[in-house]
Amino acid sequence: MKIYLAGPEVFLPDALSIGQQKRDICTRHGLTGLYPLDTAVDLSAPDASLQIFKALEEMMDAADAVIANLTPFRGPGADPGTVYELGYMAGSRKRCFGYCNDPxxxxxxxxxxxxxxxxxxxxxxxxxxxxxxxxxxPDNLMMIHALELHGAPLVMPRARSADIWHDLASFEACVRLAAGKLD
Amino acid sequence: MKIYLAGPEVFLPDALSIGQQKRDICTRHGLTGLYPLDTAVDLSAPDASLQIFKALEEMMDAADAVIANLTPFRGPGADPGTVYELGYMAGSRKRCFGYCNDPxxxxxxxxxxxxxxxxxxxxxxxxxxxxxxxxxxPDNLMMIHALELHGAPLVMPRARSADIWHDLASFEACVRLAAGKLD
Known part of the structure; x- marks a missing residue:
């Protein structure tokens, strides 16, 4: 089963290492994680952003479910790019899971x-x-209830993670949920 | 043809009046606008937010296309609730249009x-x-290219609208585009 790994961690300096950790966690639970930076797009191409979009849409279409990182990004709410992907997967009738490191x-x-x-x-x-x-x-009702009705309720730690961008405990809880529901 | 009218103007004090204006513009172009506040949800119910979600999902499923207001909301990017809806409609293989009053x-x-x-x-x-x-x-590549590939490129004024929440010129341009493409 393939899981699309949506989240704003792609904007971190160590984005590739986080992707590797997320894929490894998926593998341990018998799932295949698809990470947005796994695409081979030439970032110097004039149409790089369009190429990225096409590659990510293809990746989402190939996936059976999404795990979205809805940790607040540059404001009170989740990253709009990640939220677009969550909506796209819900509209595609795929299973939706999500977590947020700030409850x-x-x-x-x-x-x-x-x-x-x-x-x-x-x-x-x-x-x-x-x-x-x-x-x-914790965020706009559309995302919160989409998860509840199309996958599983949002997973959150009891208190804000000390390192909101690197704590993968709630992510792993989502992987466990996905592995159980997609069997 | 039914158009779902997504946007953070539902959070304005005159949200109902803006919805009426948007619906009127749709009608003038031969389309039916579906506005998120047109649902009959009892806001004092303990599960009001879930009821709203279900009503809006039903409304989106009934629509042929979406026009999303991607004007920056509480930060540099579009309203995540609106972006979720844009993604949902793209995933549902519906036509996607959008505008933004800040270029x-x-x-x-x-x-x-x-x-x-x-x-x-x-x-x-x-x-x-x-x-x-x-x-x-102007915003995260996922939304910008989704519009380009699934409907029409984002419509924007040449300069920031004087009244970003009430200027409906770019909205009307989207309605015209939608009326042309959905014929």
């Missing part, structure tokens, strides 16, 4: 980046007056 | 929120050492 509710995460207050109509709002989702979920 | 390249957007520098290996990086995508695209 804080979304409203708390937003308050780390901007002032959150209560509007006259009782909505929680940010500095721009935009509603802050306040269902007690 | 700035992604690296420039990131520099509004954090310090962007060049690493020793020439990668553009943010304060945390994470690579900043630098293909000259």
């Amino acid at each position: 804080a509710p979304y409203a708390e995460r937003v308050s780390r980046h901007t002032t959150v207050t209560k509007a006259d109509d009782n909505r929680l709002i940010d500095r721009d007056g935009l509603t802050v989702e306040d269902f007690g979920l | 700035a390249p992604y690296a420039e957007r990131v520099s509004r929120h954090t310090t962007v520098t060049k690493a020793d290996d020439n990668r553009l990086i943010d304060r945390d050492g994470l690579t900043v995508e630098d293909f000259g695209l």
